[in-house]
Amino acid sequence: MAHSTVGVIFSNIHDENIPELSRHRTMASVPFGGRYRLIDFALSNMVNSGITTVGIVTKNNYQSLIDHLGSGKEWDLARKDGGIILLPPYSDETDRPYTTRLEALMSITGFLNHRREDYVVVSDCDGISHMDIADIVRFHEEKGADITMVYHDETKPCESSYFITLEPDPATGRIRGLKINPKDLKNGCGYHLYVNVMVMRREFLINTIQDAVTRGFSSFGRDILAKNVDTLKIYGYAFEGFYAGVNSMQDYYEHSMQLLDKAVRDEIFGNRDIYTKVRDSAPSKYLDGAYVANSLISDGCVVEGTVENCILFRGVKVGKGSVVKNSIIMQDTVIGENVTLDCVITDKNVVIRDRHSLAGCPELPYFISKGRML
Amino acid sequence: MLRKKECVAMLLAGGQGSRLYALTNNIAKPAVAFGAKYRIIDFPLSNCINSGIDTVGVLTQYEPLELNEYIGNGQPWDLDRAFGGVHILSPYQGKKKQSWFEGTANAIYQNLGFMKKYNPDYVLILSGDHIYKMNYAAMLRAHKETGADCTIAAIEVPLKEASRFGILNTNPDGSIYQFEEKPKVPKSNLASMGIYIFTAEKLYKYLEADDANPNSSKDFGKDVLPAMLNAGERMFSYRFKGYWKDVGTISSLWESNMDLLGDAPSFDVGDADWKIHSRNPLAPPEYIGEEAVVKNSMIALGCEVEGTVVNSVLASNVVVERGATVRDAVIMAGTVVKTGAVVEYSIVDENVVIGDGATVGEGKGAGAGIAVLGRNITIAAGAKVKGGEILDKDYKGE
Numbered sequence: 029m030a031h032s033t034v035g036v037i038f039s040n041i042h043d044e045n046i047p048e049l050s051r052h053r054t055m056a057s058v059p060f061g062g063r064y065r066l067i068d069f070a071l072s073n074m075v076n077s078g079i080t081t082v083g084i085v086t087k088n089n090y091q092s093l094i095d096h097l098g099s100g101k102e103w104d105l106a107r108k109d110g111g112i113i114l115l116p117p118y119s120d121e122t123d124r125p126y127t128t129r130l131e132a133l134m135s136i137t138g139f140l141n142h143r144r145e146d147y148v149v150v151s152d153c154d155g156i157s158h159m160d161i162a163d164i165v166r167f168h169e170e171k172g173a174d175i176t177m178v179y180h181d182e183t184k185p186c187e188s189s190y191f192i193t194l195e196p197d198p199a200t201g202r203i204r205g206l207k208i209n210p211k212d213l214k215n216g217c218g219y220h221l222y223v224n225v226m227v228m229r230r231e232f233l234i235n236t237i238q239d240a241v242t243r244g245f246s247s248f249g250r251d252i253l254a255k256n257v258d259t260l261k262i263y264g265y266a267f268e269g270f271y272a273g274v275n276s277m278q279d280y281y282e283h284s285m286q287l288l289d290k291a292v293r294d295e296i297f298g299n300r301d302i303y304t305k306v307r308d309s310a311p312s313k314y315l316d317g318a319y320v321a322n323s324l325i326s327d328g329c330v331v332e333g334t335v336e337n338c339i340l341f342r343g344v345k346v347g348k349g350s351v352v353k354n355s356i357i358m359q360d361t362v363i364g365e366n367v368t369l370d371c372v373i374t375d376k377n378v379v380i381r382d383r384h385s386l387a388g389c390p391e392l393p394y395f396i397s398k399g400r401m402l
Numbered sequence: 403m404l405r406k407k408e409c410v411a412m413l414l415a416g417g418q419g420s421r422l423y424a425l426t427n428n429i430a431k432p433a434v435a436f437g438a439k440y441r442i443i444d445f446p447l448s449n450c451i452n453s454g455i456d457t458v459g460v461l462t463q464y465e466p467l468e469l470n471e472y473i474g475n476g477q478p479w480d481l482d483r484a485f486g487g488v489h490i491l492s493p494y495q496g497k498k499k500q501s502w503f504e505g506t507a508n509a510i511y512q513n514l515g516f517m518k519k520y521n522p523d524y525v526l527i528l529s530g531d532h533i534y535k536m537n538y539a540a541m542l543r544a545h546k547e548t549g550a551d552c553t554i555a556a557i558e559v560p561l562k563e564a565s566r567f568g569i570l571n572t573n574p575d576g577s578i579y580q581f582e583e584k585p586k587v588p589k590s591n592l593a594s595m596g597i598y599i600f601t602a603e604k605l606y607k608y609l610e611a612d613d614a615n616p617n618s619s620k621d622f623g624k625d626v627l628p629a630m631l632n633a634g635e636r637m638f639s640y641r642f643k644g645y646w647k648d649v650g651t652i653s654s655l656w657e658s659n660m661d662l663l664g665d666a667p668s669f670d671v672g673d674a675d676w677k678i679h680s681r682n683p684l685a686p687p688e689y690i691g692e693e694a695v696v697k698n699s700m701i702a703l704g705c706e707v708e709g710t711v712v713n714s715v716l717a718s719n720v721v722v723e724r725g726a727t728v729r730d731a732v733i734m735a736g737t738v739v740k741t742g743a744v745v746e747y748s749i750v751d752e753n754v755v756i757g758d759g760a761t762v763g764e765g766k767g768a769g770a771g772i773a774v775l776g777r778n779i780t781i782a783a784g785a786k787v788k789g790g791e792i793l794d795k796d797y798k799g800e
Contacts, residue, residue: 062687310672311438
């Protein structure tokens with residue numbers, strides 16, 4: 029069944045959720061979990077569900093994404109037919125690049141027309157989960173739905189600048205109400221958050237886009253979903269597993285730290301592979317002065333100091349006498365000797381020289397941008 | 403594209419490695435795991451690609467399945483090429499004869515067709531049982547500069563060990579006047595590393611002559627090299643200074659793994675200027691738990707360490723449970739060391755389960771040898787495996 033599904037991933041939507049990390053890259057290529065980028069989770073979910081063709085919609089800042097994806101072979105998506113297909117913005121002299129999801133979909137109708145799969149799964153890169161796409165397609169078929177939207181039950185208000193909540197019929201799953209950016213969400217009150225994964229028949233999506241073009245629509249959420257909630261058969265698929273939406277820097281920090289919990293790790297990484305670009309780093313080394321507790325350490329790291337409750341990305345160095353706690357240290361960051369860090373997030377290639385001391389707090393981790401030297 | 407390669411490498415990977423005992427029951431020696439994420443063959447293959455040699459024939463014979471699968475299309479070493487790349491060469495049935503590879507020279511002789519397809523000027527002969535980083539391009543340059551017909555890479559070894567090697571006796575200009583295979587009374591301590599560069603035409607000529615000689619044992623060291631020297635061909639040594647270790651025995655394999663550890667290791671696999679390429683495990687970062695103690699060790703992706711790991715090398719997805727201790731040990735992928743178990747001075751192959759409270763091996767100072775556990779076996783809870791013991795079956799204790 030999943031052979032007959034083509035994937036579409038939006039790499040840029042939600043960039044504004046964590047501007048610190050997406051200033052120089054797409055949301056898709058934001059590093060996560062020690063050796064991954066956010067897109068690895070969406071892509072691996074698709075590949076592990078048997079999908080062999082994924083169109084990746086890009087808009088800007090996508091150099092790091094292209095570098096990450098390469099030919100797609102790490103995801104087993106270097107294929108003669110299909111595989112990873114990058115869909116950069118298309119514009120002629122009069123046009124401007126897309127600004128909404130609907131405009132982005134309009135710009136990829138060529139891709140959609142050329143495919144032969146029956147279904148399309150459209151996904152963003154803002155979530156970390158272990159989702160079986162084939163099961164969502166099965167649900168979609170069983171319900172005879174026009175659109176299936178995946179939701180996850182949340183109790184904390186969503187901090188994203190654009191999000192959708194659903195009101196599914198408890199008995200059938202049919203969506204009876206759909207709100208964009210509702211203001212009345214309160215801490216502790218449960219609601220159904222749309223997690224930016226939806227399934228449609230490919231033909232249905234193409235027809236919907238064409239119809240939207242003739243009517244001059246611009247928003248998929250407002251003009252297509254919200255307006256037609258009564259006329260279209262929109263169903264909600266309840267995703268009950270672990271879902272981490274990255275809607276703010278605080279979310280990013282909190283969900284990263286959840287990976288230190290074995291149950292979360294087992295759900296995300298257990299019984300299947302998360303594919304990512306490899307870089308032939310040596311295994312990590314722990315020297316005599318190392319003291320490491322409750323941390324995830326990636327390949328190529330050299331640890332000589334204390335590391336507690338941390339996530340170390342590839343190639344990080346922690347010098348003698350340094351104490352790093354509750355921090356996320358990205359690729360190739362070098363921490364000198366006798367440095368103290370607490371609740372710090374360093375982007376790639378940061379250098380922190382000897383005897384510096386920096387601290388944030390879990391609500392507001394101290395962020396150091398890419399390539400800075402302190 | 404030019405339908406020619408200046409230099410083709412031929413990697414002898416057919417050896418059984420019988421001195422590795424349980425570790426090579428089902429795999430060829432070059433496929434043995436090393437250094438937490440590598441296999442022995444990663445070193446010559448990485449040396450090739452880092453030296454600009456992109457055509458490599460890998461000659462397999464003994465238990466080739468896992469080795470073939472590991473090499474695959476060669477992509478991890480950037481050796482998946484339209485013309486060239488890595489090719490597995492196994493013994494084959496021919497119209498006139500069929501035979502196994504009978505010796506190192508015979509193995510190469512049977513694959514003359516492969517080499518000739520690339521019309522090389524030079525052929526580099528390598529073996530798959532050493533850990534080292536070497537720029538073959540520099541050796542090739544020396545070969546061209548001396549105008550040699552054959553250049554043999556050589557390294558100084560302690561004189562007392564010299565009788566284990568092929569020894570080169572050389573003139574001051576590096577030319578070889580005598581070649582002695584494992585001499586009882588060595589005249590020099592300059593040992594052949596089993597790495598040869600031949601001018602292709604000379605190699606073809608001497609391999610054909612060797613094949614026609616019924617008294618030959620079809621070995622490079624014993625037959626081909628002496629024959630060339632006797633015939634007065636130009637043969638030179640190429641001095642290599644650096645780390646080079648034959649990992650053909652349990653103790654040398656253990657030592658070589660330990661050589662990776664520490665701040666200034668005798669062998670650095672993390673050298674950014676000479677990357678060691680390998681097939682990478684698909685695994686999340688390793689997790690080091692709240693109560694874990696990890697000192698002077700190398701740990702690969704996917705490990706879960708809740709216990710104590712000291713002076714050890716852990717390959718991917720190894721689990722060391724709470725209260726368990728791993729000391730002075732090499733643990734290969736997927737092995738589980740359960741609660742309270744102790745592993746000391748040992749080499750443990752892949753996917754072994756060491757039960758609760760079991761002990762494997764004895765402390766390094768105890769005088770017993772290195773304990774070895776073959777792959778896929780279970781050591782029962784509470785069982786004791788003595789130092790120096792080699793097991794390849796499940797063990798319940800005495």
